[in-house]
Amino acid sequence: MEGISGVNSDNQTSAAGAEYGRARKLMVEDANAAIRGAFEGGAMQVVVNDSHGSQRNILPEDLDQRAHLISHSFKRHGMMEGLDSTFDAIIFVGYHAKAGSPRGVFAHTGSGVLRDLQINGQSVGEGGMNAFLARWFGVPVIMITGDDVAVAEQKETTPQVRGVTVKRAINSRAVELRPLADTRKEIQEVAKATVAAARKAPPERLARYVVRMEMRDPTIPEVASAFREIRLVNPTTVEFTRESMPDAYRLIRVIYRFINTD
Template sequence: MRVYISADMEGVTGLVDSQDVQLGGGEYEYGRAMMTEDVNAAVRGALAAGAEYVLVNDSHMTMRNLLPDRIHPEAVLQRGKPKRHGMVEGLDGSYDAMLCIGYHARAGRLGVLSHSYMGHEIEDMWLDGRPTGEFGFAHAVAAAHGVPVVAVSGDDAACAEAAEWEPRISRAVVKHAKDRFAARLVPPAEARKAIEEACAEGVRAAAGGARPADQAVGADGRAVELAVRWQNASVASQLTAVPGVSLRDDRTVVVHGTAPDLFALFGVFMRVASNLTNQHPYC
């Protein structure tokens, strides 16, 4: 069994504020330690369920958040950027299962630190007309490769959103959203136990033959439509210089392709937006 872990930060146990998850934030070093322990719980669960190889992709911001000397010794850590496929770098059909750890709800939902990639600049995203955020896009890429997404951890809003994309997914709720920067926390030991159990359950399901549903967005490498509504009309205007990108309205761009190709292209979109707005992704 080969297991792929995409590790984000906003949905990590105990973290509720931008100061917890951004480089230079007052609680960022604490956040890194908490993120590392959540990931280690996921690795333990995967190994307990029979995983023979576990790749952890650091998927947040600089992608240099996880503490390498404290990561489970049986996991392989992938960190740093740029990565052509960002949060799903290295994911392909050789993996038997994908786990999404520390994920958060999409822009427009009331969840802890909810956003879609760039907190101020991206208002909405859609895949084949379905509102999507980071989980939905990752799910589509996994479906294109035939890899089931079998477990997720995050706040209650993130876990509910994940279940809309993959009803069979095992969920570990580590906090309950009270507002965008407030939550009722699950005690860390209890949260890590839930993550470990959800990941073990998910990997066992994959070992039993779980696969992405045929109707999943992007399944089997089918072409899909990505639409992104930006806060800034300048971003949308400039992106039309990219071949295949068109405008739906002054602030919404549309492009078609396979989910993995669109994910790579979306990374270019974000670099253009960061340049134009002089704003780093999220917060």
């Protein structure tokens, strides 16, 4: 949601926020633009996975009626729930910069607890982590929408991706928003072109996935290291190894989302 056209404040992105109702409407409009383009480009089926916060932001009555909707955050694979090797292409809508980016609208990775996430030594944000899972299934990430920082970061892990920059990050809070009609038109056009050109790749399955999670404080590492396979590297950092990316993704998500130290 942070990278949706028109979204510019944290009272829009949390469900308790005063402007949340507006933001969820803006969110579905960007999704609908991508869906229209995807069908124009030859898609036969579109599945939308609501991926922000509660993951119950999109109202089915507002979504393009041709699309299926995966809803609710209690998922093994979070932002990538539903993906398997039967899909032909992936579009990321509304992405934001990774944790630690000095610029980028509400930069974070997964939740507010992470300072940095590394997979096999590569620092990644949400789009980078999700691209690892996409490659496991051999499904290309063809397009991303978001602020300029999110789009640039995605090109580091997914060089062939087409980006639609819907806003320019001035710092971690202020943004320059493009006109809504322009961004939605461009999202539709790029979705059409990239879906029409999409080609599946062979699955890329590495021998192991070594995940390092550096947290903002030591509480989650203290709890997580109770599990023998999760190694405490230092008081704020844990590391673990998995032989499949779906397994690694699942555990990353358990650590950043489901360990509650409040």
